[in-house]
Amino acid sequence: MTDTTLPFSRRRFLQGTLAVAGGAAFPAFAARPSHLRNGEILPSPDFSLLRETAPHLIGIRPHRRGGVRLALEEQPIETSSGKKYLVHNYGHGGGGITLSWGCASIVTEMVEELLVRLRQARETPSIAVLGTGVIGLTVATELRRKWPTLPLSIYARDLDVRSTTSFLAGGQFEPSGVIHEYRSEEKKRLLALYLRRSRDRIVEIQNSGQRTLFGVAERKNYTLDHGIKAFDEFTPHDVVPVHRRGTLPFEKLTTVGREYSNWLMNPTLLLPKLTADLVKASVQFKQRLFESRKDVMSLPENIIINCTGYGAKKLFGDENLVAQRGHLVILRKTLPKQFYFFSGGCANRVISYVFCRQDDIVVGGTVQSGNESVTPDEEDALIFQRILANGRELFAGHPAACRT
Numbered sequence: 001m002t003d004t005t006l007p008f009s010r011r012r013f014l015q016g017t018l019a020v021a022g023g024a025a026f027p028a029f030a031a032r033p034s035h036l037r038n039g040e041i042l043p044s045p046d047f048s049l050l051r052e053t054a055p056h057l058i059g060i061r062p063h064r065r066g067g068v069r070l071a072l073e074e075q076p077i078e079t080s081s082g083k084k085y086l087v088h089n090y091g092h093g094g095g096g097i098t099l100s101w102g103c104a105s106i107v108t109e110m111v112e113e114l115l116v117r118l119r120q121a122r123e124t125p126s127i128a129v130l131g132t133g134v135i136g137l138t139v140a141t142e143l144r145r146k147w148p149t150l151p152l153s154i155y156a157r158d159l160d161v162r163s164t165t166s167f168l169a170g171g172q173f174e175p176s177g178v179i180h181e182y183r184s185e186e187k188k189r190l191l192a193l194y195l196r197r198s199r200d201r202i203v204e205i206q207n208s209g210q211r212t213l214f215g216v217a218e219r220k221n222y223t224l225d226h227g228i229k230a231f232d233e234f235t236p237h238d239v240v241p242v243h244r245r246g247t248l249p250f251e252k253l254t255t256v257g258r259e260y261s262n263w264l265m266n267p268t269l270l271l272p273k274l275t276a277d278l279v280k281a282s283v284q285f286k287q288r289l290f291e292s293r294k295d296v297m298s299l300p301e302n303i304i305i306n307c308t309g310y311g312a313k314k315l316f317g318d319e320n321l322v323a324q325r326g327h328l329v330i331l332r333k334t335l336p337k338q339f340y341f342f343s344g345g346c347a348n349r350v351i352s353y354v355f356c357r358q359d360d361i362v363v364g365g366t367v368q369s370g371n372e373s374v375t376p377d378e379e380d381a382l383i384f385q386r387i388l389a390n391g392r393e394l395f396a397g398h399p400a401a402c403r404t
């Protein structure tokens with residue numbers, strides 16, 4: 001039997017096998033996936049051009065074993081100035097920017113219930129939000145939208161939002177890091193609820209005509225061709241749709257990869273905008289360092305919302321909070337088409353991500369436990385170099401060459 005008499009499918013199979021053995025990425029019979037941007041090439045970052053001010057950053061993700069603590073303490077606290085209600089909203093780990101609006105919407109529902117209770121008891125409601133990170137500011141914003149005249153104050157140890165962890169975050173929409181705390185079906189549903197509610201608010205901002213002021217933008221998020229659990233398994237597809245597969249749209253990084261539709265919420269724009277709007281809406285900002293739960297309970301307000309992030313570990317004795325340190329290097333954005341994300345790491349699964357924002361490019365790649373320092377030392381200097389080197393290798397078309 002000659003080759004030409006082989007059954008069609010078997011002959012094509014053998015041709016395909018030969019093509020693979022000869023080094024082709026795909027069997028000859030398999031159509032090569034199409035280019036993800038129809039041939040358009042997106043410019044790679046210039047990894048040698050650091051942002052002029054503070055290009056090296058270290059932040060502490062407030063990771064919490066068991067997931068976000070988003071709860072009203074059932075028993076009101078009796079104090080000399082009357083009953084106080086305490087709501088917790090902290091422990092968002094590597095996903096606080098993503099989850100912020102969704103969690104704020106749930107806090108608003110809790111407050112609604114408390115307002116009924118207070119009115120039934122003929123008490124006048126007033127609210128204190130603790131923290132000026134993304135969690136505190138989104139909570140205060142949602143409360144102000146719903147109750148424009150309710151007395152509302154925000155307290156924090158430092159009123160400059162640039163001092164928060166939130167301000168230095170990348171701002172990509174992905175429940176990254178927190179998913180391991182949401183594995184059961186019940187918890188997955190809870191995470192999906194937070195994500196859907198965040199999505200609803202982001203879309204509302206997008207359609208408001210003010211999205212640039214809020215630092216909100218749609219982004220295509222490219223990854224290598226491997227699963228991204230945070231998107232594929234933990235984010236509902238009506239929030240981040242199923243990826244498209246195809247050739248990556250970069251000059252040298254041209255392997256097959258994936259494209260997700262995603263959002264950027266740039267905290268360097270979002271946080272100042274939320275603060276300015278709250279000031280305009282007569283929300284009081286008060287500088288105060290709380291030393292203990294008792295100290296918090298001495299506040300005059302009768303509804304207290306704790307959004308102190310990693311600060312809640314000491315303040316409320318929550319040993320489930322774990323510091324997860326992250327390093328970022330900020331590059332200058334040099335070309336208008338640097339408007340994409342690359343995430344999901346290298347081919348050897350070393351963490352690496354590149355988020356192009358409105359005015360700069362964030363390059364990251366670490367999650368370190370057991371160190372709470374945000375002041376870089378010599379070891380950190382090497383880590384910053386490695387993060388840049390890994391980004392360079394990826395965009396040079398060597399996705400398996402990243403180093404830990």
Ligand SMILES: Cc1cc2nc3c(=O)[nH]c(=O)nc-3n(C[C@H](O)[C@H](O)[C@H](O)COP(=O)(O)OP(=O)(O)OC[C@H]3O[C@@H](n4cnc5c(N)ncnc54)[C@H](O)[C@@H]3O)c2cc1C
Pocket residue numbers: 058059060061062090091092093094095096097098099130131132133134135136155156157158164165166167168169170171172173174288289290291307308309310311312315324325326327328364
């Ligand atoms: C490197 C890095 C990259 C990240 N990238 C992303 C990303 O791309 N997308 C994403 O969704 N998330 C990201 N995150 C995670 C995100 O930054 C956090 O989940 C989020 O910032 C937590 O917000 P927060 O408001 O709870 O905490 P913070 O921003 O830390 O705010 C806490 C507030 O509480 C106040 N406070 C604390 N203790 C006290 C006290 N005792 N008395 C008075 N005030 C107090 C602080 O002053 C501050 O105002 C990233 C984090 C890091 C470190």
